[in-house]
Amino acid sequence: xxxxxxxxxxxxxxxxxxxxxxxxxxxxxxxxxxxxxxxxxxxxxxxxxxxxxxxxxxxxxxxxxxxxxxxxxxxxxxxxxxxxxxxxxxxxxxxxxxxxxxxxxxxxxxxxxxxxxxxxx
Numbered sequence: 001x002x003x004x005x006x007x008x009x010x011x012x013x014x015x016x017x018x019x020x021x022x023x024x025x026x027x028x029x030x031x032x033x034x035x036x037x038x039x040x041x042x043x044x045x046x047x048x049x050x051x052x053x054x055x056x057x058x059x060x061x062x063x064x065x066x067x068x069x070x071x072x073x074x075x076x077x078x079x080x081x082x083x084x085x086x087x088x089x090x091x092x093x094x095x096x097x098x099x100x101x102x103x104x105x106x107x108x109x110x111x112x113x114x115x116x117x118x119x120x121x
Contacts, residue, residue, distance in 0.1 A: 033071070033072045033073060035072065035073065035074060035079070036074070036078075036079035037079075040079035040080070041058040041059055041060075042056045042058070042079055042081075043056060043057050043058055043059060043090065043100060044056060044057060044090065044098070044099070044100030044101070045100075046100065046101060046102055046103055047068065047103075048103050048110055049103055049105075049110075051103075051110065052067055052068045052069070052070075052075075053065055053066070053067060053068065054066050054067075054068055054074070054081075055084075055100075055101045055102075055103065055112050056081065056100065056101070057088045057090055057100050057101060057114075061086060061087055061088045061089070061090075061117075062083055062085075062086050062088065063083070063084045063085040063086070063088045063101055063112070063114055064077075064080070064081030064082060064083055064084060065077070065081055065082055065084055065112070066078060066079070066080075066081040066082065084112070085114075085116060087116050087117040087118075088100075088101065088114055088115065088116055088117075089115040089116065089117050090115075099115070100114070101113065101114035102114070
């Protein structure tokens with residue numbers, strides 16, 4: 001036989017559980033490093049596994065790479081990066097999400113995998 005719990009009791013339990021949750025530490029101070037401002041147009045950055053290179057695209061469809069320093073800041077190329085290719089596709093029509101370039105490994109080493117609009121369509 002199913003047990004029916006009145007909705008009022010569920011709300012009371014949820015309220016009490018919220019009160020019992022630990023509060024965030026008052027002494028927590030984030031120490032994030034802002035790598036690129038939003039105006040830099042860095043879209044979907046990916047960091048090379050075990051490496052010091054970041055690949056990203058911009059809203060114009062350019063594929064770019066830049067170096068990362070050990071402290072997390074960008075090296076040569078900065079937020080503008082070095083142009084690798086153009087015509088990169090990050091979002092397909094009628095698909096609710098997008099996907100930028102990714103790092104992959106092959107027999108020859110680390111490679112950048114991405115989708116590109118070709119001249120034949």
